[in-house]
Amino acid sequence: MAVAAITQYEFAPLDSVEKFHGNQLLYIGWEDHLLFCAPFALPFPPAMRFGDIVTGVLPGCFGYHPDFARIDWAKAEWFKSGKPWQPDFGKSLAENGLGHKDVIRFRTPGLNGIAGSSS
Amino acid sequence: MDMHAPKKKLGLKEKYQVMTRGLDWEPSYQKKEDIYPYATYEGIKIHDWDKWEDPFRLTMDAYWKYQAEKERKLYAIIDAYAQSNGHLNVTDARYLNTVKLFLTGVSPLEYMAHRGFAHVGRQFPGAGPRVACLMQSLDEIRHAQTQIHALSNYNKHYNGLHEFRHMHDRVWYLSVPKSFFDDAITAGPFEFMIAIGFSFEYVLTNLLFVPFVSGAAYNGDMGTMTFGFSAQSDEARHMTLGLEVIKFILEQDPDNLPIVQRWIDKWTWRGYRVLTLVAMMMDYMLPKRTMSWKEAWEVYFEENGGALFKDLARYGIKIPKCAETIALEKDHLSHQAWGTFYNYGAAAAFHTWVPEKDEMDWLAAKYPDSFDKYYRPRLEYWREQAAQGKRFYNKTLPMLCQTCQIPMLFTEPGDPTKICYREVDYKGGKYHFCSDHCKEIFEHEPEKYVQSWLPVHQIYQGNCFPEGTDPTAEGFDPLAAVLQYYHLEFGRDNLDFEGSEDQKNFETWRGQATKNV
Numbered sequence: 063m064a065v066a067a068i069t070q071y072e073f074a075p076l077d078s079v080e081k082f083h084g085n086q087l088l089y090i091g092w093e094d095h096l097l098f099c100a101p102f103a104l105p106f107p108p109a110m111r112f113g114d115i116v117t118g119v120l121p122g123c124f125g126y127h128p129d130f131a132r133i134d135w136a137k138a139e140w141f142k143s144g145k146p147w148q149p150d151f152g153k154s155l156a157e158n159g160l161g162h163k164d165v166i167r168f169r170t171p172g173l174n175g176i177a178g179s180s181s
Numbered sequence: 182m183d184m185h186a187p188k189k190k191l192g193l194k195e196k197y198q199v200m201t202r203g204l205d206w207e208p209s210y211q212k213k214e215d216i217y218p219y220a221t222y223e224g225i226k227i228h229d230w231d232k233w234e235d236p237f238r239l240t241m242d243a244y245w246k247y248q249a250e251k252e253r254k255l256y257a258i259i260d261a262y263a264q265s266n267g268h269l270n271v272t273d274a275r276y277l278n279t280v281k282l283f284l285t286g287v288s289p290l291e292y293m294a295h296r297g298f299a300h301v302g303r304q305f306p307g308a309g310p311r312v313a314c315l316m317q318s319l320d321e322i323r324h325a326q327t328q329i330h331a332l333s334n335y336n337k338h339y340n341g342l343h344e345f346r347h348m349h350d351r352v353w354y355l356s357v358p359k360s361f362f363d364d365a366i367t368a369g370p371f372e373f374m375i376a377i378g379f380s381f382e383y384v385l386t387n388l389l390f391v392p393f394v395s396g397a398a399y400n401g402d403m404g405t406m407t408f409g410f411s412a413q414s415d416e417a418r419h420m421t422l423g424l425e426v427i428k429f430i431l432e433q434d435p436d437n438l439p440i441v442q443r444w445i446d447k448w449t450w451r452g453y454r455v456l457t458l459v460a461m462m463m464d465y466m467l468p469k470r471t472m473s474w475k476e477a478w479e480v481y482f483e484e485n486g487g488a489l490f491k492d493l494a495r496y497g498i499k500i501p502k503c504a505e506t507i508a509l510e511k512d513h514l515s516h517q518a519w520g521t522f523y524n525y526g527a528a529a530a531f532h533t534w535v536p537e538k539d540e541m542d543w544l545a546a547k548y549p550d551s552f553d554k555y556y557r558p559r560l561e562y563w564r565e566q567a568a569q570g571k572r573f574y575n576k577t578l579p580m581l582c583q584t585c586q587i588p589m590l591f592t593e594p595g596d597p598t599k600i601c602y603r604e605v606d607y608k609g610g611k612y613h614f615c616s617d618h619c620k621e622i623f624e625h626e627p628e629k630y631v632q633s634w635l636p637v638h639q640i641y642q643g644n645c646f647p648e649g650t651d652p653t654a655e656g657f658d659p660l661a662a663v664l665q666y667y668h669l670e671f672g673r674d675n676l677d678f679e680g681s682e683d684q685k686n687f688e689t690w691r692g693q694a695t696k697n698v
Binding site for chain 1: 218219222223224369517520521524525554555556558559562573575576577578579580581588589590592597598599600602604608610611612613626628629631632633634635637638641642643
């Protein structure tokens with residue numbers, strides 16, 4: 063459907079990639095850990111290595127949680143737009159097929175939040 | 182032109198006729214569609230504006246008289262409250278944070294309502310609805326002013342109230358109420374009336390004003406309580422207008438039904454998402470609770486709203502389909518919302534805290550199916566950590582919903598352990614939503630919502646720092662710069678209530694007022 067309008071109604075989206083100074087947005091959520099109230103939005107250059115995000119950025123985002131130190135990344139399950147997905151830690155975001163405003167989540171089997179409450 | 186002089190003393194009905202519709206005229210040298218350019222493009226068909234039933238026969242002269250009388254009473258009470266240091270009689274200084282939320286989040290909407298009704302009051306081709314909208318427009322600016330005046334007294338003593346208007350256009354969580362109203366006033370006049378006049382004023386207003394006004398009464402805030410009562414008789418008039426509008430539109434043409442139904446579905450959901458702030462206020466921010474959010478929703482929407490939609494069924498209107506989702510969220514909404522503000526307490530213009538033990542017990546009693554299982558462990562963990570000096574402040578910005586602009590904090594309908602993610606590809610771009618309903622609203626008018634000013638994305642684009650800031654400079658602190666841009670003073674307006682200046686001052690001043698120190 064289109065907006066009902068008195069004349070042509072077309073405007074550029076406010077969040078197109080060229081407005082982010084060489085970065086693209088990536089949204090990252092940790093399943094079953096709602097102590098963090100919502101997934102995070104983060105700006106990264108497309109050439110950044112995926113593994114550098116996991117080792118260099120995620121600790122600052124999720125490290126407060128006691129489960130974080132117990133994560134075995136080899137066992138983590140990944141999802142992109144809700145569908146199972148396998149990242150290559152050695153490759154860049156772009157090489158992993160991650161574009162502007164993609165959303166990924168990870169599940170850490172066996173770790174279910176504070177007192178198993180998904181917190 | 183023949184002038185027909187009316188009799189000297191007119192009856193009420195006659196006077197109304199003369200002073201409203203009698204002032205209207207048929208244009209002779211301009212086309213009607215040029216004078217009312219927005220009257221048809223939304224697809225609503227009106228055949229006879231004279232069929233409009235005036236829900237209240239109020240004329241301007243009587244309007245001024247009633248309102249002036251109310252103003253006199255209101256300001257006498259506000260003055261007495263201020264002069265007797267009434268602020269020291271509130272239950273607990275934590276209460277003041279509800280006042281901050283109201284002033285920054287709601288009062289600016291009253292002003293926008295004033296503008297919106299002034300606009301549609303100009304654009305409707307019928308004289309009856311024009312007069313009704315004019316009066317509501319004046320009511321709304323009066324509400325904005327009385328709220329600002331009543332609450333300005335608190336600004337003399339407490340933090341976080343000093344820049345409410347500046348903050349409303351900038352602070353991340355205030356983009357939720359702001360974008361809600363911006364969406365409404367940028368719609369056509371008919372959609373505005375269904376959005377604000379019907380869905381908000383009629384269906385949802387009790388869930389906004391009753392909690393704040395009775396919350397004020399329960400917590401000793403006479404100033405807020407008084408402006409609430411002063412607005413009450415206006416609200417009754419607004420509700421009548423909202424209902425009359427919808428009946429009039431539906432009676433005019435059967436083609437109007439699907440358009441109106443879609444607006445009701447959209448605006449009930451948009452309004453409900455804004456009420457997330459009210460839900461957490463009721464369950465977490467009032468030291469003396471009135472009722473739980475869940476109870477309020479059951480009384481004011483499920484019972485009262487249910488009766489309303491039964492009444493509208495004869496026009497073919499159905500209860501908005503989002504009501505089913507809302508019913509699944511009512512055990513979770515306030516807890517998830519308060520958790521979010523606790524997370525981002527360093528970037529909010531009010532204080533946050535973990536509820537006391539007796540408050541958690543109240544929450545467990547009101548939410549037996551959800552609180553102890555999902556939310557108490559989270560809150561108790563935060564309390565333990567804070568006691569060890571590790572109060573949690575989330576420093577990474579959250580993902581937001583493109584439509585309601587709330588962080589993606591809502592869980593899947595029926596599964597409170599999983600965040601609800603929805604997405605749409607549109608013209609090569611990705612857009613994300615908190616729910617099926619926000620997604621559907623976007624899909625219907627994507628051109629509108631691709632323009633959403635999402636605070637998180639704006640920060641990353643570099644648009645939320647004070648002028649002249651160099652984000653590439655060494656030691657640049659983005660959070661500090663954003664707070665400066667908000668006019669929010671770190672360590673005073675934000676962070677935990679425990680240890681705040683508000684807490685200390687209130688304790689000292691109340692001590693001076695009640696003890697011989």
